[in-house]
Each structure stands twice: as structure tokens, then as C-alpha cells.
Amino acid sequence: MMSDHRIPRTESAYTYPLLIKHLLQSPLVHHPQQEIVYRDQLRYTYRDLHERVCRLANALLSSGVKAGDTVAVMDWDSHRYLECFFAVPMIGAVLHTVNVKLSAEQILYTIDHAEDNVLLVHRDFVPIIEQIKGRIDMVDHYILLNDGAAALDSSIPFTAEYESWLADASPYAEFPDFDENTRATTFYTTGTTGLPKGVYFSHRQLVLHTMGVLAALGTPQHQGRLHQGDVYMPITPMFHVHAWGLPYVATALGVKQVYPGRYAPEVLLDLIDREQVTFSHCVPTILHMLLKSSHVDQVDLSHWKVIIGGSAMSRSLCLEAMQRGIDLFTGYGMSETCPILSLAHLDAEMLELEDDAQAEIRCKTGRTMPLVDVRVVDEQMQEVPRDGVSTGEIVVRAPWLTQGYLKDTRNSEQLWQGGYLHTGDVATRDTKNYLKITDRTKDVIKSGGEWISSLELEDIFSHHPAVAEVAVIAQPDEKWGERPLALVVLKPDLETPPGKKELLALLHEYTDTGVISKQVVLTRFKFVDSIDKTSVGKTDKRSLREKHL
């Protein structure tokens, strides 16, 4: 594929490892002139993409990157990121997509923990690197993604600027065959324990996830949700679970792709309009932001198909989107699952339903993709009845689940039990086998795409001298998905009982040092007389939710 005129020989002629390089084959043959667009700054073809992937691979090799090394990227959604999605794994290295929303301390932790050798960093994130540069362990080369701007004044000893780095490299490359189980990507989830946890995926897993998504999105009832006539634009960041794997899917299919850079509502809406974007994915918070934008009335969204994921979508948001003609449907998955496990496809008869009834289905997590084995089980791993009422934990097997957390045996062992990955999500399954998530086993709150541990917050508040008892639950929120609600029982007979502001201030020392998500500042407080308990004396969150939400 790499060079049309040289045929690589393999040890066993007939073996065909599932490698990321193979996803580029069909589009280069059938759609070499198809476009890839970056904001209003650049448009080029798949043929150019291929050439730049070759250049990037050669530039990395020239810098001493070897198979097994790790190359980290800090960038907004861009064609450069797409180039890294291919070039880095194709030379046998590991792509670390750095979560730029973490605190500087957390970013330092992930760079060191992943043992990054090369760091490609957009000029917007250079201040973060300057903050931590003396403490970075292993990075040999810093590459500046200057994004067409004027020269940058920085103390970081950049090896090169991305564009000149590529210009100096050869546009020809042959990519070798190797073991399909070679690690291709890694990234960190904002977990509940303070420290981010690394997940990782192999070439085989990413190729199979791509094939699974193509199959699932192409063959629902009556019409494919994704086809070669679509125009794709991600609106979940490329650092987050490879933008849900869709850049690989879009490339394998050879569709036009649009990368929006930093997300700003006007830019996104303008690109949807100008580039005729038909297929995206985002979290409810972003969709909400778009629909509230003053620009929204100027854009026809009636050809726009959107996968919603990351947190539960409210029915009112779904209805609002449907009224604009958006074909909205939910996907289910998590960082640990590559991520997609199921999609809310509608049967023919469901499309005949009133909007209200349709919205309810579109908000569910839908039907499992081919090869995905999802079960809803009780604590003895017995499946609970499929009655839409009985709840259990979602456990899963699929060909594209992380083997565990990077260098973290203890958490990996908790993730995989009884041959299944334990999602920590509690759900019901109805007679039509649609999943509906009702709760979380680990009591986490998902706010603006980030996890907040209610147990951690409870721990913080319980150290205040005036607090007798506290319980934190997730309060549904139109904008953020969820925000923490702290139910606080004060000690009796206090002379100067603390106010809500004082309690909130407690959190700042934790957010300032990057130990917990900044989203905790959204915490609301309610002073209550007592906290309900279960029969064995544990906090009864179910009862608290019923009473206080």
C-alpha cells in the first residue's frame, strides 16, 4: 500500500495482521481526491494525508523514535492530530493523546507515567509545559505545533516546528508488518482516585472497533446512519478515546472530514453550515451549548446526524434537537471500551412514534454492536431479568476492551472479574433489549465529561469541624449533565454555623493542586437534618435521591 511499486514480503505469505496502516488502503484507492478540512485554514486530500503521514513517520524515525517508544500529542482537533493517529502507530510506536483539560500537575503525571519520549505541543499549551518542564522525566524532543502563527517566544528547547519538520522529511515510507497485538494508543481517564488511570489499545483492537462501528452504523433498520456520502466532524476531543474512534472510521470509509480546532459554538456551527457536515458526535453539554448559541437559527441542522454519549441525555434536550431536524441517537461506552459498545438504533415502527416517545428511545443506550457481549448482572454475576425494572451492573466482553490500567495491577484486577470487564454502570434492560443506565456502582458524578467521586467529596467535607455528616449525590443538570449536590448535617448547637461559601472554599485547595477535577466548584449544598441509612447502616443514596432531587 505504501509504495505502489514495491511489494513487501512477509515471513508467512498468507498472514494478515490487523494493523492500522490497512485502514488507509481503501480510501487511497477509491477516494484519493476526497477532502480533509482544518477550520478555515487548510484543505487537502487523502493523498496529501498519506504523504504527510509518510513524512511524519520519517521525521519521527529520524529523531530516533523506535518501536515501543511513546509519542505524546497536545493539540486541538486538527488534521495534524489525524496524521498522528496513523503515523505514530504505523511505525510501531505508541500514541499518547494527552488530556489537555487536566491540571498541569496531572498532565505531568501522565507524561511521566506513560514514559513519553517525544511531545508534540500546540502553542496554546506551551505555558503548561513551561510550568512543569524541569520535572519531565524522559521527553527527548519537543515539537511545536505553531498552527500558522508568528514565532513563539518560549523557554522550551523545541527540536523543530511541525510544518518544517515534515517539509524536511521524505514523503516516501514503507510501513512494516508486525504483531497486531502491538500497543498503538494510550490515554488517561480522569478517575475517581485523584490520579488519572492509563488505558491502552492495540492495532488489532482499533481495527476491529473500526470494523464494528462501520457495520453497526451502516446496517441499522432501513437506512445506514453512516455512508460514503457523509461529511464527518468530531465534537468530542481527539485526545479523549480517539474522538470515540470515529476519525479511524471516517478515514477507512473515505468520507470528507472536517477538523474544527478548539471548540467554539460559532466556529462549529459555521463549519457545519459551510462544509455541509452531516455526521458528528458530542456530549450533551456541547449540544446544549450549540443549541443555545445565538448563531443557531442561521444554520440548517436538518441533515445533521449526531451520536450523543459521555453522559445521559435529557429528554428535553433530545426533543429540542429533534425539533431542529437533528437525527440524534445515543451511544454507550467508556474510555476502557475503546469506546463504543452500543447505539440507540430505532426500528421502523419506532420512527412512526410521536416525538416524545421517540425521544425516550433515542436517550437510551441502544443496541449492542456486533461481537459485543453485554450483560446486566447481579453481584453473583447472574443476569437480571430483561424487564426494564430489574437493575444490575453492566459487564461486557468485546474484541476492543483495554486489557487493564497501565502499570496498575490493583485497579486492573478490579476492572476484569469473572472474564468480564466491569463498567461500574448500573442499568436496566427492557424487553426490546435497550439498556438504560440508572446508577453507578462507584458513586461517581459525571460533570461536563469529567468524573467526580462523591466519596472523595464526602471525605473532604467531613473534615470540616462543623460537619456532623455528609452525603454527595449527582444532581441532573441541563448544561453539565450532572453536578454534585452535597447534603450536609451540621453539628448541633454551633455558635457560627458555616455557610455554603465557606464549604465551597474547602474545595479550592484540592482543585488548585490538581488533585480533583475543577468541576467540583459546581457543587451545590443543602443543609439537612439527617442522612438516610440502609438496613446495614450504609448511606442510602437511592433514598436520598428520591427525597432531594
Next chain:
Amino acid sequence: MMSDHRIPRTESAYTYPLLIKHLLQSPLVHHPQQEIVYRDQLRYTYRDLHERVCRLANALLSSGVKAGDTVAVMDWDSHRYLECFFAVPMIGAVLHTVNVKLSAEQILYTIDHAEDNVLLVHRDFVPIIEQIKGRIDMVDHYILLNDGAAALDSSIPFTAEYESWLADASPYAEFPDFDENTRATTFYTTGTTGLPKGVYFSHRQLVLHTMGVLAALGTPQHQGRLHQGDVYMPITPMFHVHAWGLPYVATALGVKQVYPGRYAPEVLLDLIDREQVTFSHCVPTILHMLLKSSHVDQVDLSHWKVIIGGSAMSRSLCLEAMQRGIDLFTGYGMSETCPILSLAHLDAEMLELEDDAQAEIRCKTGRTMPLVDVRVVDEQMQEVPRDGVSTGEIVVRAPWLTQGYLKDTRNSEQLWQGGYLHTGDVATRDTKNYLKITDRTKDVIKSGGEWISSLELEDIFSHHPAVAEVAVIAQPDEKWGERPLALVVLKPDLETPPGKKELLALLHEYTDTGVISKQVVLTRFKFVDSIDKTSVGKTDKRSLREKHL
């Protein structure tokens, strides 16, 4: 998956081998009540299919079948065959789909060569087995597929009749995990050398082929060719490359399936009408037969999508089908390739073309599936220009190609050269990358789905005392695809020159003993003065075709 209440444990919790059993997961969860129909004799649900797969697996295990054993089937297209497609590989055994169109001698050869341990045989084929029974090597158990008929009078010592065999077996089974590279199926191609050649496919290959077809048929331009609302009926036999793999695809998707038994035009048309069949595949000969049937005017074919393959489709046949509203498109592949490599998808602008121009595209072999690497190369393995004129051999890499021919090192080495499988097909590729097959490297003629070697026929005729020289070329034929045309130079000054009948009679001793395909009786003759030669003295078939076709 097998039993909802027991979770199998695996050695490595996170490994997920690509096994055929996983193709049953999604449909059983999401479409358990979907129908599977056998002629007008039976209809049952996917849940019943699953139960019968479990029963069949248990019946096989009780008969002593072990992992690695081979189970052979001689049946028409049926729900029973579908049950075998799953149950036999799912216990780790190999399914041998016997080509019932071969001669008895050839069938004996394949049964012995594949080392079949169990033979399931439809009552219609019992006479063949009676003819060869004393000479079958290894078969321990014969199972009668009596197909609901009255008791059969036979000398074969049947262990059981299929339905009672299943009835006596347990409906519960747990299917183990094992190496995805385990052989799942084998069958024999009617090659050009007299002896059939066995090809074989692993679980991994069949699962990946299924995912590839789902992706390719689901995501063409503007509308999926295959989706969950379709009704599937095969019209290429299940013994032939697993009916092109489509029964696995249809099952994984959970669509309604219709199995027609023995192919008779009225039965097929009646089933299309009555069961609202929307998706099939067949060779041009069968399509021709259907369109010429006296029943065809009574059936609305305007919702019928058909993949055509096996041999080249004529434009007139394509136009005739299009005029009936059939959505006809060609697939390309061969027994050695599992089989599908490419499909003739039309771009949006192509659908706007006049019928004539559309037909030309629909007759090409189309665009490669995801992960398929097709090249058209010269003898030095250099790609020829993509100009629609330059010809070369089609060579291919894909995750689902046979590793070689069973127990046949010499032919396997010829098949795989330079890391690519050599198809023996000669083709051009145009600027839009559509393949068009123009010739064959091995000079074979494909008649009614069977290969006839022109070299072999030439050899036979050249032994006749009156023949000075002979060349056999393929003559395009509306009904058979191709039939042999023998160009014969008689010796000079013969007293009684032989007639065409006498030459034809020569072939009978070969067909009677099953050495070559019975299709050779279609050979036509033309007496000519000389045979054109190339500059190096070889028969110039290209020139002969130009002159005599």
C-alpha cells in the same frame, strides 16, 4: 452467550478470540423472534435456531466427534445447513460442505481427502453414497437428512435420522473459547487439473469476512445495500464458499432468512413473492433462468437487491434485470478468497446515468472491501497503470484468504507468491479504480459455475488421429456464462474427415469417469485452416478470440 446463567471463565480474562459463536450474540439478544424459513415446510425463530445448534452440537459430541474432526454435509440449501454452519465449527470441528454437483468419483475423492468422520446426507444424495460406500475411508457415522419424507430404503448403515438425532440431544450447551485460527470450514474447488482442490478457512477469517461484508454492504454511497429490514435468500449453494458467506452475515445482522432447498425457478420466484425477499446473490446463469421463467411476470421484483458473481455478467442480462426494477450489482471473489473481495457500488452521480451506462458499471467487479489490498500487476509484480486499458494479473491480500490448498504444497506455492495470493484473473483497472476482468492467466473456461480447462480439452482432441492442431477458447454464452469453442485444424487429405459429433463423443469417456466437468459436452466446434501463433510460437488466443468470437 450460550447459557445466560453461567459465565465461562477464560485463561486471560481480556482475550477475545474471533470465533463463529460470537456471530450469534447480537441477533439472539435483539432479534430472538426473527424468522428463518425453509421452503413451505418450516418456519422457526432465531431462538429455535440457537436451541437446535445446541442440540446438534451435543448430538455430534455424543457421537464421538472431537475438536479437529471433520463433519461433512450433503444437502440442498436449508435451515439444517445453517445449523451446521454454526454447530460444527463451534465445537472445534471442521465443516466440509460437499459439492454435490461433482461426480460420484470426485465426491469420494473429496470425502477421503478431507478425512471426513461424520457425513450428513440428504435422501436425494443417498444414491451417490451407495455407489461409493465400500470405498469411503474414515466415515464413522452416516446421518440421514430425510427432509420430512417417508422412510427411506437404503443399504447405508445410518446412525440416525437428523430430526430424531436432534430431538434426543440436550438443548443446552456451552461453547468453549479456543484459538481463533482453528480451521472452521473446508470445501473443494472444481479446478483445472482433474482433481478437486481443497481450500479452508479459520474462525478468525470467517468472522472478519462477515464484518467486512457488513461494513461494505452497509456503507456505500447514500444508502446501505443491506440492513436490518432486509429478507435474505441465497441462490448460490451453501456448499459453494458458504453461499458466499452471506448466511453468516445475515445471521449476525439478525434479518429474516429464507432457505429454498433445491433451486427451481418457480419455487424461487414464489418464495421471493410470498416471503418478501429483498436480498439475494446468484450467478448469471441462475438469474437468466429466473428471468426466462414463465412465472416471472407474476412476481414484483422491484425491491430485490442481487449480488451477481461467479462469472461475468452480460450487459444485456443486467439491463433486462434493471428493467424489472432489480438492484443488480457485481461482486468479485473466488473460492480461495472466502469469497468476497470487491463489490460494484455506484456513486451518487452514477445513479443518475442512463440505464446503459449504469449497466456497464454494475457489470464491473467494483470497489474493494475494507482491509482488502488488490493490485493488478505485471509478471515482475509491478502495478500496471490505472487507465482502463493496461492489463495485469489480479493479486490480493486480505484477512480472509485461504492459506493454501489442503495437503497440496505444490499448488499452494503457486497460489501464494511474493506475499500475495495470485487469482489467475487478468484485469484492467480504470481511473475510478473499478476492476474489469478481461482474461485468465490459466486459460480456463467458466461454464455454469464450473471451471473447464482449455488446455485439458486441447489435450484430449489432439489425440484424435485426424486432428492436426487444436485450440480451445471461451465463447461468451447468455445462459452458461461461457462454453468451450474448439478451433480444429484437420490433417490434409483425409478420406473421411471426422464430424463435430465424433469429436464430441471423445469427451464422454472423460465425463463418465468424472475426470472432467460434465459441462464440456457444451463444446462447440469450428474447423479452421490454421491456428494463430505468437512470436515465440505459442498459440495466440487473444488473436483467435478477436477472429472467431
